[in-house]
Amino acid sequence: MFFMKTKALFLDRDGVINIDKKYVYKIEDFEFCDGIFELCRYFLAKKYLLFIATNQSGIARGYYKESDFFKLCDYMLKEFAKQDIKIDKIYHCPHLEGCECRKPKAGMLLKAKDEFDLDMKNSIFIGDNLSDMQAGLNADIGTLILVNEEKKEGDFFRQFKNLKEILNFFKEKDI
Numbered sequence: 001m002f003f004m005k006t007k008a009l010f011l012d013r014d015g016v017i018n019i020d021k022k023y024v025y026k027i028e029d030f031e032f033c034d035g036i037f038e039l040c041r042y043f044l045a046k047k048y049l050l051f052i053a054t055n056q057s058g059i060a061r062g063y064y065k066e067s068d069f070f071k072l073c074d075y076m077l078k079e080f081a082k083q084d085i086k087i088d089k090i091y092h093c094p095h096l097e098g099c100e101c102r103k104p105k106a107g108m109l110l111k112a113k114d115e116f117d118l119d120m121k122n123s124i125f126i127g128d129n130l131s132d133m134q135a136g137l138n139a140d141i142g143t144l145i146l147v148n149e150e151k152k153e154g155d156f157f158r159q160f161k162n163l164k165e166i167l168n169f170f171k172e173k174d175i
Contacts, residue, residue, distance in 0.1 A: 005118060005119035005122075006049055006118055007119050008050070008116070009043040011051070012126065012129070013054035014054065015033075015127075016036070016127060016147055016163075017032065017033060025063070025072055027075045035162060036163055042171070052089075053091045055102055057102075059094035077090075103127075103129075104132075104135045106135050106138035109125070109139035123142060123143070126146075126147060145159075145166055147159075
């Protein structure tokens with residue numbers, strides 16, 4: 001019997017899911033990016049699992065507690081659920097440099113691969129920084145998408161200005 005591994009859409013949090021206001025941990029400071037719900041629904045319909053992989057160094061820096069991060073995650077997941085979107089798991093790195101989970105290292109992504117038996121070559125990672133793209137490359141993810149209005153140099157990822165452009169790209173390709 002042939003078993004197909006599952007495809008995944010990995011999303012960075014700050015700058016992709018929510019507007020990056022630096023060290024967001026309060027619900028009142030959390031604002032979803034335009035187009036995130038439509039993008040997630042599209043990939044759910046295409047049978048992708050949805051994951052969040054986010055560096056949260058504000059915890060190690062003492063700006064907020066890990067419990068604050070989890071509280072915001074609960075809020076975010078409830079808002080996704082209101083939109084009929086299930087996030088399969090949130091992976092986060094609360095550390096500063098030097099650990100294996102902090103992007104650009106691939107620790108969070110590889111943990112998801114092992115836990116969910118993912119097909120990384122047919123998976124997608126959307127991030128807003130080059131460290132996200134490098135993490136995706138290090139995890140052998142097949143499609144790397146940078147969402148950033150500022151042009152970044154690199155030949156191993158595609159770049160778009162916003163989530164709506166990304167969604168249109170995938171719709172045109174029927175991916």
